[in-house]
Amino acid sequence: MSKIIRKKICILNTGGTILARSDKNDDQNGCENGDENGYEAGGLEFLDVFGSILEQFKPDTKKSKKDHFVFADFSLDIITPFSIGSQDMDNAHLLHLGKEAIKASKKYDFIIITHGSDTLEESAFFLSLLKEIKIGVILTASMYPPNDKNYDGTANLEFALKSALKSDIKSVRVAMNGELLEPKKLIKFKSWGKDAFCQSLAFDIGILDFKPFSLPKALPKVAVIYADGQFYPSLYNLKSLKGVVLAGMGSGTLPKNAIKFFSKLKIPVVRSSRVAMSKITSKEVNDKKYGFINANHLSPAKAKVLLMLALSKKSKDIAKYFENF
Template sequence: MTGFSLPRVMVLATGGTIAGVQHQGSSYSAGQLTAEALLSVLPDMSGVADLSAEQLANVGSQSMTYAIWCDIVHRVAEIVRNDQADAVVITHGTDTMEETAYFLQLALPANLPVILTGAMRPANAWGADGPRNLFDAIRVAAASVSVRNGVSIVMNGHIHDARYVQKIM
């Protein structure tokens, strides 16, 4: 009898509020925490996925560029080519997440689940939503391995297709 192999999920961090730190008062700085720091606050995921993480960028969503998009595409292509993961989760700022998700939907092959997630409140804010969103994104990525349905956004307990998602404030 062979052992059960967990899905391999690679977390690629790009910054945003999910990696932001709130200062005294109401201001915050986006993209301050590393991928490892974001994963360190999650509950034990050892029964869900074999996790690895990389920092691709650490910028606020307003500073997302075409060059960073290309870095993401190239890194995901490398992950596929070298069979490094079964699914990818990308942490991202919410202001431009929908644009990045749509671009990735067009630029990446649909044979690898790619899940974007972020947060509306900084990591150290009261009621931070980032840890739950990241936890959910990893679970969806791990479950999506057999489905291979391309790019999605997971936020606030919902799964959104990259083609149809829009941030509304």
């Protein structure tokens, strides 16, 4: 009798609205930290919410046990590295997630990650740049908590699981609202609604397969600074930073006194835009003249991720990484 070959899938559960705990019914729009709507992001156990999804695949009860399930054509392990609202996904958590994903990629055929929606873009982009991850990874989230009548977590996780079973992709994707989205193009353009995520139309090329980094031991301290027409240089003491990302206006424009202030810094300064679908041009701000790095189509949040990884590699030409976007 031939041995059954099952696809080995791992779910890394990191919390978020998709597993939010609430003590009351709430039909309001989802918000991840739960302060207004009275829920705790990541407060529920995975199986309490998603046990019914696994049941539809008919697990072999004799071979399955807590957090490990065996089905006809795949096996599934559920691992919880941490459970938080993703607004608290700091550098330490990001590195922890990277380590867990790399470790899982050596043991499993596919990884699914449940995550909060607030920083889903950053985490997905971060993982997509790590060359140690050579298997398919799908991140998913929800825009509403489990007690909300609009809860989308069940549909999103089921779509992610079915996509993992039938897909042969070897890169990172985000599963939201019935779509598989590419991290580098991913935008959360609304703070509510099942259709809150889309892919930026600013990118005029196909899939961006660009994985130049190994997971670093630490991430350098980089800040994002939001720009408007009134800039106060006296507010900023940036001595402890290793890099800065500017969320400029329009195509990355900045007030004249901001240009003067940031051009004097001895650390890398990346110029991006607060616009959802941006293209940074040098028509009004000459990057070469002022020593800035052009973020091209990357949002400030993703530009920060790329800058941290580039700095951790101690590259002498950080701008070359941004040129790929």
